[in-house]
Amino acid sequence: MWRDAVLIAGKDLKIELRSRVATNQVAPFAIIVLVLFGFALDPDRTILQTAAPGLFWVAVLFCTLLAVQRSFAVEAADGAGDGLRMSGLDPAGIFLGKAAAIALELIGLEALLALGIVFLYGVALTGAALLFATAAAATVGLAACGTVYGVLAAGLRVRETLLPLLILPVVAPVLIGATQAWEAALGTSTDNGWKWVTLLGVFGVVYVTLGVLAFGTLLEEA
Amino acid sequence: MVAAVRLRSAVALLGGFPVLAGASLDVRPGEVVLLQGANGAGKTSLLRTCAGLLPIVSGRAEVLGCDLTVDRRSVRRRVGLMGHATALYDDLTVEDNVRFAVRAAGGAVSAIDPALARLGLDGRLRSVHVARLSAGQRRRTALAALVARQPELWLLDEPHAGLDAEHRDLLDDIIRQAVAGGAAVLMASHERDRASALADRVLTVAGGLVLPPDPGAAAATGTGIETGAPDATPDVPSTDRGASDPGAARGAGISHPHVLEVSHVA
Numbered sequence: 001m002w003r004d005a006v007l008i009a010g011k012d013l014k015i016e017l018r019s020r021v022a023t024n025q026v027a028p029f030a031i032i033v034l035v036l037f038g039f040a041l042d043p044d045r046t047i048l049q050t051a052a053p054g055l056f057w058v059a060v061l062f063c064t065l066l067a068v069q070r071s072f073a074v075e076a077a078d079g080a081g082d083g084l085r086m087s088g089l090d091p092a093g094i095f096l097g098k099a100a101a102i103a104l105e106l107i108g109l110e111a112l113l114a115l116g117i118v119f120l121y122g123v124a125l126t127g128a129a130l131l132f133a134t135a136a137a138a139t140v141g142l143a144a145c146g147t148v149y150g151v152l153a154a155g156l157r158v159r160e161t162l163l164p165l166l167i168l169p170v171v172a173p174v175l176i177g178a179t180q181a182w183e184a185a186l187g188t189s190t191d192n193g194w195k196w197v198t199l200l201g202v203f204g205v206v207y208v209t210l211g212v213l214a215f216g217t218l219l220e221e222a
Numbered sequence: 223m224v225a226a227v228r229l230r231s232a233v234a235l236l237g238g239f240p241v242l243a244g245a246s247l248d249v250r251p252g253e254v255v256l257l258q259g260a261n262g263a264g265k266t267s268l269l270r271t272c273a274g275l276l277p278i279v280s281g282r283a284e285v286l287g288c289d290l291t292v293d294r295r296s297v298r299r300r301v302g303l304m305g306h307a308t309a310l311y312d313d314l315t316v317e318d319n320v321r322f323a324v325r326a327a328g329g330a331v332s333a334i335d336p337a338l339a340r341l342g343l344d345g346r347l348r349s350v351h352v353a354r355l356s357a358g359q360r361r362r363t364a365l366a367a368l369v370a371r372q373p374e375l376w377l378l379d380e381p382h383a384g385l386d387a388e389h390r391d392l393l394d395d396i397i398r399q400a401v402a403g404g405a406a407v408l409m410a411s412h413e414r415d416r417a418s419a420l421a422d423r424v425l426t427v428a429g430g431l432v433l434p435p436d437p438g439a440a441a442a443t444g445t446g447i448e449t450g451a452p453d454a455t456p457d458v459p460s461t462d463r464g465a466s467d468p469g470a471a472r473g474a475g476i477s478h479p480h481v482l483e484v485s486h487v488a
Contacts, residue, residue: 004326011311011322018351019313078360079307086273086309087326088299216295220277 001093008089008097013104015074022105026066030109033059034116048121053182056117057175060142063109064171065164067102068146072154081154084219091216095147099211103143110135127185130193134181137200141174144207151218173203224287226251226375226406227272229432231281234271241267243430244281249406251374254397256421257410257432264430265410266305269377272408273303286374299327302373304381308364312353316343316363319352323367330370337370341392357384369396376400378409382416394420 016022037055041047048055075081084094117123125131149166153159177196184193227249234242241264249255257265270276272285274294283290288297310319320334320343338344341362352360361384368376376397382390397407397420410427411417418424426433 007322007325011314014318015311015313074311074313077312079305079309080311082275082303082305082307083309083323084326085275086298086301086303087323088295088328089326091295220294 001090001096004089004093005096005100008094009100009104010097012071012074012098012101016070016101016105021070022067022108026063026070026105027109027112029066030059030063030113031116033062034113034120038120045122049123050188052117052121052123053186053188054175054179055121056113056182057138057178059113060106060110060138060178061168061171061175063113064102064106064142064146065167067105067109068150068167069160069163071098071102071147072150072159076154076159091219092212094219095151095211095215096208098150099143099147099208102146103139106139106143107135110139123186126187127193130181130185130197133197134178134185134193134200137197137204138174138178141200141204141207142171144204144211145171145174148207148211148214148218151215155221174200177203224251225249225284226253226286227408228284229271229281230283232271232278232283233280234267234276235279236267236276241276241430242271245271245427245430245432247425247432249375249408251404251406252401253423254401254407254409254421256414256417256424257408257427258412258414258424259410259427263427265427266379267430268427268432269303269305269379269408269410272375273301273377274298275303300373301375301377302368302371303377303379304361304364304368305379306383308352308360310352310360310363313351315349315351316355316359316366317348319363320367320370324370327371327373329372333370333372337366340369340396341366342389358386358389361385362389365393365396372400372403372405374405376405376407376409378407378411380411380413381409382411382413390416 034055037051037059038048041051041055075084114125118125146167149163149170153163153166156162177199180189180191181193181196181200183189184191184196225248227247229245229247231244231246232242233240233244243264245264245268247255247268257268259265267276271278271283271290274285274288274290274297277294278291285297286300290297311322314322317334317338320338321331323329324331324334335344338348343359343362343366347355347359352363355363365381378397381393381397385393394416397409401407407420409417409421414424
């Protein structure tokens with residue numbers, strides 16, 4: 001399973017490096033979202049600094065949708081999905097590999113977005129341990145959940161429009177938990193951020209387990 | 223000897239539609255079987271069923287000794303399917319695609335270079351992204367992956383399509399070599415003259431069924447090629463319904479005009 005996961009993750013990341021969709025399209029999109037939030041909310045940054053954690057994670061959710069759609073679009077082209085099924089790779093390995101590749105892309109995008117809220121919104125990043133732990137737990141959950149729903153929608157002609165409808169409501173706990181934890185880390189809330197990290201961890205474990213168990217069936221139905 | 227393919231009254235559904243309506247078929251190792259039939263007859267579905275890509279809802283289906291009604295996944299590493307689509311990744315190079323296919327199937331990486339060389343992909347084309355290739359070059363890349371994987375059962379859907387004359391001849395040589403090595407080949411082709419020259423048997427597919435042999439066909443063609451199903455195998459229970467029996471599909475609870483049409487044709 002782990003060998004198959006490494007093979008799939010390597011293949012997906014190589015495709016992204018060659019196609020540069022993540023760097024040339026998703027990353028600029030993420031920055032544009034931050035800029036638009038800035039236009040919409042407050043030019044003098046007061047509201048932006050308060051709302052920065054929520055805006056950051058909303059932007060991450062949008063990026064997750066694009067990354068998941070891209071991950072399964074490459075499998076839909078020219079029968080590549082059949083090739084993947086015919087390879088005989090362990091479905092759990094395929095799931096872990098695709099989720100890992102999406103997670104690595106998201107980590108890069110989160111780093112870019114973090115720089116964005118520093119320079120565009122004037123946010124001072126404090127509480128580094130809590131910030132990193134939140135980002136790690138939330139990213140695992142988003143990547144695993146996105147991969148599960150990505151393969152679920154992969155075989156449908158309306159997958160591009162259906163995927164956001166499937167994913168966004170389900171990842172609401174990630175948005176809430178990660179936002180609360182980052183607010184605690186940045187000092188805009190007195191809440192205990194670590195309990196939210198625990199929630200994010202549970203979410204991630206649930207979706208990783210679900211994906212490992214169900215991905216094979218979902219892939220066959222795709 | 224374990225049959226490469228053994229279907230008995232196999233029914234496969236695709237979106238509720240019976241794409242195989244009680245098909246029976248035997249393919250032995252070292253044999254080339256050509257499927258012919260009109261568009262929509264079920265040739266591609268038959269190939270995909272043998273690849274374990276379509277679920278069997280009724281009947282029996284064994285490929286390389288694996289019971290597809292129980293487990294459709296385990297046989298896939300031993301089967302190579304080249305369909306209408308090439309199953310290649312546009313953003314990977316020719317070599318990357320072949321390497322991924324071979325490694326995923328657990329094949330020998332050392333077989334990659336000879337396969338690329340054989341298909342004429344070892345020069346500049348080796349490092350070209352598949353998106354920039356012509357249709358024929360894509361086809362050759364998919365074929366190189368098959369050659370490098372060396373599957374025990376080759377399932378080829380219109381394998382000559384898109385290839386120039388030189389590479390059509392090369393494909394024929396590759397098929398002959400695979401068969402000489404003990405592999406079985408099941409292919410569907412509308413290019414009957416070329417494909418018939420390769421085939422040990424020619425079978426007709428219509429309405430999701432493999433039609434029974436026409437005794438006069440071999441004499442009529444003058445090719446010496448047997449047209450139709452193989453001789454009855456002694457281990458098949460006499461109660462099994464044959465390929466031409468549309469009642470097999472009805473027995474599975476399926477009633478469809480396609481089946482009625484076949485009974486009329488048969």
